[in-house]
Amino acid sequence: xxxxxxxxxxxxxxxxxxxxxxxxxxxxxxxxxxxxxxxxxxxxxxxxxxxxxxxxxxxxxxxxxxxxxxxxxxxxxxxxxxxxxxxxxxxxxxxxxxxxxxxxxxxxxxxxxxxxxxxxxxxxxxxxxxxxxxxxxxxxxxxxxxxxxxxxxxxxxxxxxxxxxxxxxxxxxxxxxxxxxxxxxxxxxxxxxxxxxxxxxxxxxxxxxxxxxxxxxxxxxxxxxxxxxxxxxxxxxxxxxxxxxxxxxxxxxxxxxxxxxxxxxxxxxxxxxxxxxxxxxxxxxxxxxxxxxxxxxxxxxxxxxxxx
Amino acid sequence: xxxxxxxxxxxxxxxxxxxxxxxxxxxxxxxxxxxxxxxxxxxxxxxxxxxxxxxxxxxxxxxxxxxxxxxxxxxxxxxxxxxxxxxxxxxxxxxxxxxxxxxxxxxxxxxxxxxxxxxxxxxxxxxxxxxxxxxxxxxxxxxxxxxxxxxxxxxxxxxxxxxxxxxxxxxxxxxxxxxxxxxxxxxxxxxxxxxxxxxxxxxxxxxxxxxxxxxxxxxxxxxxxxxxxxxxxxxxxxxxxxxxxxxxxxxxxxxxxxxxxxxxxxxxx
Numbered sequence: 001x002x003x004x005x006x007x008x009x010x011x012x013x014x015x016x017x018x019x020x021x022x023x024x025x026x027x028x029x030x031x032x033x034x035x036x037x038x039x040x041x042x043x044x045x046x047x048x049x050x051x052x053x054x055x056x057x058x059x060x061x062x063x064x065x066x067x068x069x070x071x072x073x074x075x076x077x078x079x080x081x082x083x084x085x086x087x088x089x090x091x092x093x094x095x096x097x098x099x100x101x102x103x104x105x106x107x108x109x110x111x112x113x114x115x116x117x118x119x120x121x122x123x124x125x126x127x128x129x130x131x132x133x134x135x136x137x138x139x140x141x142x143x144x145x146x147x148x149x150x151x152x153x154x155x156x157x158x159x160x161x162x163x164x165x166x167x168x169x170x171x172x173x174x175x176x177x178x179x180x181x182x183x184x185x186x187x188x189x190x191x192x193x194x195x196x197x198x199x200x201x202x203x204x205x206x207x208x209x210x211x212x213x214x215x216x217x218x219x220x221x222x223x224x225x226x227x228x229x230x231x232x233x234x235x236x237x238x239x240x241x242x243x244x245x246x247x248x249x250x251x252x253x254x255x256x257x258x259x260x261x262x263x264x265x266x267x268x269x270x271x272x273x274x275x276x277x278x279x280x281x282x283x284x285x286x287x288x289x290x291x292x293x294x295x296x297x298x299x300x301x302x303x304x305x306x307x308x
Numbered sequence: 309x310x311x312x313x314x315x316x317x318x319x320x321x322x323x324x325x326x327x328x329x330x331x332x333x334x335x336x337x338x339x340x341x342x343x344x345x346x347x348x349x350x351x352x353x354x355x356x357x358x359x360x361x362x363x364x365x366x367x368x369x370x371x372x373x374x375x376x377x378x379x380x381x382x383x384x385x386x387x388x389x390x391x392x393x394x395x396x397x398x399x400x401x402x403x404x405x406x407x408x409x410x411x412x413x414x415x416x417x418x419x420x421x422x423x424x425x426x427x428x429x430x431x432x433x434x435x436x437x438x439x440x441x442x443x444x445x446x447x448x449x450x451x452x453x454x455x456x457x458x459x460x461x462x463x464x465x466x467x468x469x470x471x472x473x474x475x476x477x478x479x480x481x482x483x484x485x486x487x488x489x490x491x492x493x494x495x496x497x498x499x500x501x502x503x504x505x506x507x508x509x510x511x512x513x514x515x516x517x518x519x520x521x522x523x524x525x526x527x528x529x530x531x532x533x534x535x536x537x538x539x540x541x542x543x544x545x546x547x548x549x550x551x552x553x554x555x556x557x558x559x560x561x562x563x564x565x566x567x568x569x570x571x572x573x574x575x576x577x
Contacts, residue, residue, distance in 0.1 A: 004352040004506065006541040007548055011353045011506045059563035066567030108387035108401040228560040235556025239548055243559050244350075250563055254570030291395050297479075298389045299472030300398065 007242035008052045014248055016046070021060065021252025028064050028253070029260020030267075031276045033201075036061050036194035037122060038279070039249070041287055048245070050114065051105060054193030055234035056246040061195045061227045063250040064257045065220045071261070072217030079168035079214045083221035085175050086182035086200075090226030093186020098233040101190050105238075108300075112291070117192050119288025125198050126281025133273035140270070169210040169218070177208060182222060189230045195223035198280065335371065335526040336364040337519040344531070346504060347538040354506045360499040361517055361529065372415065372422045372520040373490045375500045376433055377533070379410025379482075380511035384440075384473055402469055407440040409509035410482050414489025414500040423523045431525065433518065435474050435483055481505040502533075510535045 003014040020042055028035030036057055043053035072078050104110040139145075160174030181203055185196030200219040204210045210218070235241040264272070339361030346355045365371055384407045387398040415422060419434045429437045477483040482505060490500045502515070513533040519526045537545055548555045 002351065002353050004348060004350050004541060006537065006544040009507060059559050062560055062563040063567035063570070066564045067571035070568065070571045106401075108385070108398045112398055224564070228564070231560050231563070232553065232556035235548065235559060236553040239552055241548070241556060241559050243544060243548075243555075243562070246559065246563065247566075250566055254566060255574065258570065258574040294396070297472070297476065299469070299476060300387050300389060301384065301473075301476055 003244065003248075005048070005052075005242050005245050007056075007240065008048050008245060010047055012046060012048070012245075017245070017248040018252035021249035022256035022259075023252075024060075024249075025064055025253035025256025026260040026263075027256075027279070029257035029262075030264050031260075031272060033195075033197045033276070035064070037118070037192065037198065037283055040193050041118075041283060043245075049240075050111065051101075051238065051240045052242050052245070054114075054191075055231065055238065055240035056242045057193050057249060058189065058227045058231045058234065059241065059243075059246040060249045060253050061193075062224055062231065064253050065195060065224045065227070067254055067257060068220045069217060069224060072220065075217075076168075077214050077217035078221050079166060079210070079218045080221065081164075082166045082169050082171075082178060082210070082214075083218045083225075085164070085178045086185070086218075086222040087225035089179040089182020089184075090186040090189070090222055091182075091229050093183035093188075094190050094226055094229045094233060095186075096183075097187035097190025098230065098237055100187070102238060111300075113191060115287050115291050117188070118284050119291070120284075121188070121192075121199065122280050122284025123288065125202070126277050126279075126284055128202070129273055129277030130281060131277075133270045133277060136270040137274060166210075168214055169208075171208065171210060173208070181208075182226070185222065186226050186230070189223075189226050190233070195220075195227055197223055334364075335366075335519060335521060337373065337517055337527045337529050338362050338364070339375075339515075339517040339529045339531060341502075341515070341531055341533055344533050346533065346535040348510060348535065349537075349539050349541055352506060352541075354508070355504045355535075357502040357504070357533065358499055359502055359515060359517070359531070360497070363496045363498065363519060365496060369521055371526065372417055373498055373500075374413060374415040374419065374422060374433055374518040374520060375490055375502075376516045376518065377410065377412045377502050378408045378514050378516075379509050379535075380408070380513070381406040382409050382509065383407075386469060386472060386476075388469075388472075404440050404469075404473060407473055407477075408438070409511070410504065410513065411435060411438055411477070412484040412486070412502065414486040414502075416488065416490045416492070416498075418487040419485075422520050423525075427523060427525070431518070433516075435478070435485055438474070438483075440470055440473060480507060482508065504535065508535060510537055 001013050001015055002011045004011045020039065024035040024039045024042075027033075027038060039057045039060065040050070040053050043057065044050050048056075069078060101110060104113050160176045162175045163172060164175045165172050181200060185200055188194060188196045188199065197219050200222070201215055204215045204219060205212065231241055339359055342358040342360070343355075346357065359375055361373070363371055363373065384404040385401045386404070387401050389396045390399055391397075413419065413434055419428060423433075428434050431437070432439045474483055481503070484503070490498050492498045511534075513535060515531040515533060517529040517531070519528070536542070
């Protein structure tokens with residue numbers, strides 16, 4: 001049941017990889033996220049070099065997001081104009097991010113940056129989600145009515161140049177904020193191997209105040225483009241994409257994702273958000289913990305110049 | 309003009325009699341590998357190769373056999389974690405210019421009983437005597453915009469770094485010392501096992517079979533062993549390194565295609 005991965009250069013148990021892909025796909029379908037942030041830590045734990053794990057799972061994100069976008073675009077839930085602007089930023093971010101990642105690897109600081117990014121971003125997002133969903137649940141249990149949310153967008157969104165019309169999102173704003181969001185997601189995608197959906201979705205909802213019905217589909221559309229570019233760049237620049245690994249993961253992933261989507265309807269949205277917030281927070285803490293725990297060996301082999 | 313065909317090869321290699329007569333007093337060792345070509349394919353989980361050999365010992369003096377297998381040399385970069393304000397951070401990388409990617413010794417007795425420190429050091433036998441390339445002066449090299457410190461073999465912390473390379477590689481089963489890995493199956497006939505882990509580097513390996521008598525090397529036999537990816541694994545690896553951009557584009561198309569197919573097949577409800 002073992003298979004040798006040609007790029008990662010180790011043998012792994014392949015049914016386990018398919019299962020991992022399926023579990024992450026299930027979570028991703030259930031919550032409408034890419035799920036990359038869950039996969040990288042498990043792959044690293046299985047002994048796959050972190051750089052190969054991060055680069056290979058990006059193509060898992062491509063596959064699960066593709067099937068997601070097809071589903072949402074059928075329901076008119078993708079703003080291709082907005083997604084395109086964000087993807088342009090994503091491409092720039094990905095190019096910068098892959099170069100940054102390459103430099104950090106050579107510097108021997110890639111692990112540190114990956115750990116800190118996980119701790120900061122997942123920790124913050126997890127806490128926010130948990131807080132927001134728990135207050136909603138409490139209110140529902142007590143039978144209170146939610147206070148009217150502030151519907152005004154921040155004013156600075158209107159003061160910026162390059163205004164564009166996004167009819168599907170119901171917006172007429174400057175192209176700079178979506179572009180900037182895209183750049184940010186692109187950098188994250190290169191460094192953490194994630195799609196960045198967990199950051200994009202709240203930002204699009206609460207900062208840009210896009211129409212809720214197009215948020216998830218549009219973020220998935222931009223994630224496809226950004227992670228596709230990241231995958232090509234990682235393969236071209238660092239030779240760290242293992243096609244056997246990513247195919248095994250996404251075979252399980254696409255099946256799991258479809259199952260997850262079916263089960264998603266059975267739970268209340270705020271309960272799902274609370275569960276996701278908890279998972280995100282725990283993964284962030286787990287990844288960040290290694291910064292504070294005394295390592296078992298204070299010496300560590302750093303990736304060499306020879307292997308990328 | 310038709311050339312006469314070459315004489316057929318002899319049915320078996322007769323032991324060269326004049327040599328054994330002339331050198332009847334000589335100690336000799338001969339060895340071979342059961343498998344000189346290790347193929348790495350999708351079922352590769354490491355390999356175990358048997359090295360067998362014979363000692364021609366005309367006297368009754370006890371002899372020792374030491375088998376040393378060395379993988380291809382490659383540069384090693386290490387970082388050291390240091391604690392700053394409660395957070396463990398990596399130091400600047402330190403570079404060794406070359407260390408074997410695989411190294412093992414198997415012997416009939418512990419190496420320190422077989423020969424003296426100086427002798428082992430001179431021959432480079434044993435992990436403690438392994439040659440890890442380091443220049444005499446530490447310097448920095450800049451590659452791709454990153455400054456690496458090349459460790460000096462005279463520096464005070466050289467030994468710590470060196471021990472760390474060996475310890476990390478031993479933990480990964482890449483370096484190995486087996487003080488009774490060479491077993492005599494019969495008088496003069498011995499065998500040893502070479503255990504290659506799944507992460508063993510590919511390339512040319514060199515095996516040396518040393519024969520020691522009274523702490524002095526009395527003979528050596530050299531063998532080579534090739535570890536190479538074959539079939540699908542080699543094709544993928546070579547493709548990913550020779551045409552990396554095309555490879556990346558194909559990976560993405562494959563992923564998108566599977567995602568599309570899955571949504572068509574499974575999502576139809």
